[in-house]
Every structure is written in C-alpha cells, then in structure tokens.
Amino acid sequence: MGSPAVAMLLVTASAAIALLLSEWLSVPPHSPVVVLQPAAPQPWASAVAASPPPGPAAAPALARQPSDAAPAAPPPGPPVRLVAQAPHTLGVGDMAELVVSVDARRPVSRIAFTVTFDPNVLQARSGAEGEWMLHAGMTGRFEQEISPGEDRIRISVQVDDARPPGAPLALAIVGFQAMAPGMTSATVSDIEIEDGTHGTVPVMALPTSTHIRVVSLPA
Secondary structure, three states, rough: OOHHHHHHHHHHHHHHHHHHHHHHHOOOOOOOOOOOOOOOOOOOHHHHHHOOOOOOOOOOOOOOOOOOOOOOOOOOOOOEEEEEEOEEEEEOOOOEEEEEEOOOOOOOOOEEEEEEOOOOOOEEEEEOOOOOHHHOOOOOEEHHHHEEOOOEEEEEEEEEEOOOOOEEEEEEEEEEEEEOEEEEEEEEEEEEEEEEOEEEOOOOEEEEEEEEEEOOOOO
C-alpha cells in the first residue's frame, strides 16, 4: 500500500478521535447525579398489612319472637265432693229441706246440678243459697229454676273468684213438700263444676240419691 493511502487512514482516524473528544468535553464537569430513593411507606399501607384477612361473616342474630303458647294450666287437684242430705221420714203435707253441701279443696268458679223428685210423692217448692259462698268471702250469682211439673229444680252457683272454700259447707237448700204416702228418693244429677279457667273439674257425689219415706199422719 502506498504512502498516500496510509496518510488518508491517519486523517480519518484523527477526525473520529477529535469528534469523540469534542462530545466528551461538552458535558458540564459537575453535572448532578440523580439517585432514586425508595418511596416512604404510607400510613394506610401498614394498617392494611396489619389487618388480618377477613373471616367468614357471622350469622345474624334471630329476633326473639313472642310466644303464643297458652298460659300453663293449674296443677290438678282432688275431685269436688257433693253431699245431699234430707230427712228420711216425712208425713203427708210436711215441708222439708234437702241440703246439698260442697267440699272443694281446689278453686272452683261454677257449680250447677239438678235435684229430681217423684212428683206423686214429693214436689219441689223453693231453692235458696247456702253459706258456702258467703263463708268463703266470694261474690257471685245464685240461680234456681223449678220445672212446671215441680218434679225437678236446677241450681246454678257462679262465683267471681275461684278460691277454694277449704271446708264442707252448704251450697244450696232445696225446699220440697210431701204430697202422698210412698217410698221415693231425691236424686242429684247433671252435675257441672268448672275451675277458674272454665275447665271441667272431676266431681264425686255422695250419695247421688237420698231415700225418703212419706207416711200418712194420724187423723
């Protein structure tokens, strides 16, 4: 290769070096260096990180519904006893009384019964209240109804409170008259007894019939 070619290569290399030097020298000597710092943590970020993962949602509490149950019934008590007593012997034309007593060791609000006679021998005349309701300090209503044939009388006693009387007492007094000689009976039947809740109360009638003998009186 001749000297002119070598000279050309030297010129080209010198120009390239001069260009690089000029670009390097154009940068300011004290250019600041930017250093990227990590971002400061945000308050909410730590709160989110500290929060536990959400668990399963709790079941909503059920509202308590009012109870529609009926009130508790009073405890059962002994049966109520009815006892009928009357004279066993009468003369024709005599007036007499049949006393119906009650022995209730549990609260009662109503007592009803019927007394039946043989109208050929005995006939009902009246019905009156006994001492049971007054002695127990109760208030209420006494009703009596004599049949048209005077062979029966219906007695009903209703009280406003249902306290047990606590002792056998006369509930009702039935007046009757001896009409003719004969042997007959006064029978207590159709007994209905209710407690303070108007529930039926068991009853024991002792005796259910009272035997009565009617004799002719000497002239």
